Amino acid sequence: MGMSARLSNMSTQGRYCLFQDYSTMQTKRKAGELMRRYEEKELQQEMELVEKYLSEYLRDPGYGGAVGNILRDMENSKGKRLRPRLLLMASRYGKDLDPAVRERLCRLGALVELVHMASLIHDDIVDDAPLRRGLPTTQSKYGKDMAVYAGDLILSRIVQSLFRDGFYQVGALFGDAVESMCLGELGQMECRGRDDVTVEQYLRNIYGKTAALCRLACLAGAVESGCSEEVQAQLEQLGINFGYMFQIRDDLLDFISDTEEEGKLTQMDFREGILTLPVLYAMQDQQARKRITGLLQAAREGAFGADQARDLKTIVAASGGLAKAAADMEMYAERALQAIETLPDHGVSAVFRELLQAKCKVSAAG
């Protein structure tokens, strides 16, 4: 059974449906849909407040020069705002919250997004990336030097707010997430260009690159909304597994997309000497390994063109690397789903399931 089938199955199968007649089930389903829509609308409103806080955090320090421009660019580079959304969704499982607390949660959502922004700026320096979401990166537009400090400036604003707004319970978690993110990126850099990278190293690196911040989003939302420790732990697992799934999907997309979807060239990772999950699985086959090592050498020498890309895709698909990576992605999605199912019943669960379903999709061309 494929992921989508399993997902749509789970979302209509309650634990009690065996004991319920059809019409009760239908009523429940309708009620569930209404709840989902209600939660979506609430989330939408809160996300607008997140945007307001983001603008506030990215305010021009009035120092003249490029600083203000950099921050304005960041404000305008509309991302998917996935991490604040995760945080707000997780917070729904908390106590019934008064408007003041909900506003605090929106502020916290903006802070999680700022961590993401700062990391993108510093990542783009390292990747020498000219574009991000179709717009010039900070480093390409203003220079690496400016980008180093622009990222640091955003980090400093996060710290100021965490203390001034009294986020004492979750502040250290922000520090943990940033440490993990650094280690993930440093780990990836260590692995770059090497052909002896293991699946374990890959997973450790993507934990830092992506899962750690999704964990922070869900856990901070849970803690700050007063969830029980048990619910906190479930939401933490949800965040971690969502993060793994999300990064494997991203790596699959980079590997298989033929177009410049997501603002990237296809197989950019491989061109840069980074071996992602489909390739790593393929390399467990000795025959495939030999040919892939040759292609990696070509990439090192700048001799990796359209022909090589096609070859690589064929080798990786034939040796089952693509299928294995997709299966892992589905496994993490399943784990995230399991975390949702053990959470207290809430309208937002349907929104979570829908998000998982949407993010787990890979329109494979290969």
Added chain:
Amino acid sequence: MGMSARLSNMSTQGRYCLFQDYSTMQTKRKAGELMRRYEEKELQQEMELVEKYLSEYLRDPGYGGAVGNILRDMENSKGKRLRPRLLLMASRYGKDLDPAVRERLCRLGALVELVHMASLIHDDIVDDAPLRRGLPTTQSKYGKDMAVYAGDLILSRIVQSLFRDGFYQVGALFGDAVESMCLGELGQMECRGRDDVTVEQYLRNIYGKTAALCRLACLAGAVESGCSEEVQAQLEQLGINFGYMFQIRDDLLDFISDTEEEGKLTQMDFREGILTLPVLYAMQDQQARKRITGLLQAAREGAFGADQARDLKTIVAASGGLAKAAADMEMYAERALQAIETLPDHGVSAVFRELLQAKCKVSAAG
């Protein structure tokens, strides 16, 4: 009257000395000297604890690869530890503190030093510096990419400790200092290569580059040790003015030293297109301005050698730029002294005066 004369004068002239006979004065002076020695010894012991905490913060995350090496290098790059020293000295004006609180202050001192370390790593990326204190910089040894994340990793450890160790009162001040430091560096980058920089812009930049962190050290020490708000404000002023003095001295040394003292080539700032205070004052003379602009053009074109350096020094000295900058340095030292004199009487005041005296010295060769 020169700075040294004024300083030694002030340190022996109490407000009451006019009403005291000579022998009382002598006894007081002896007692003062004993107090100073006592404070020095106490500080020495506490600085050892700062080192212990620094090692703890720079622990290897056990992630393999270069990460651990980078942190080990940082631990071994023994700096002057000026900022934790300032913090501990400022904390002496607080309540009589039990050993547990003194240990907390040492921890806080280590955190202030870590901010300094992280900023040096990121500054060296921007400056493309091969050496720092005679040792290879992180970026030259491990690459700019590693250096970006090594700096971020240290910042993340600071945030973790500020929350986990409950430094809620001073945490936001750390954020403020990092923001100021970023703005100072960004501001300096904006000014680089330009010949229309004003003294005001220069002062604003060195506030961020240096004074903001000295302010943090003194203010955090004052707050965490329970100083009254009035004493906090005086210590804050002491830190700010000490910082201005310290940076102007650094810039003077860069300008006049003939040797590679402080691990730098002479007039490195000018070679990199950065106009410091002596040059800015010299440029207020139209004749000198014209010649300096020509030399700046030579620096831009990489045609700034020993002859140009000698010319620049002659022009700046003749137009009074050196003297004016030195006078400003003394003015900030004097302001710092004034802050000390308004503080409650304490043995550490003599240590502060001595530090000011030591740091205000510029052995001018030009």
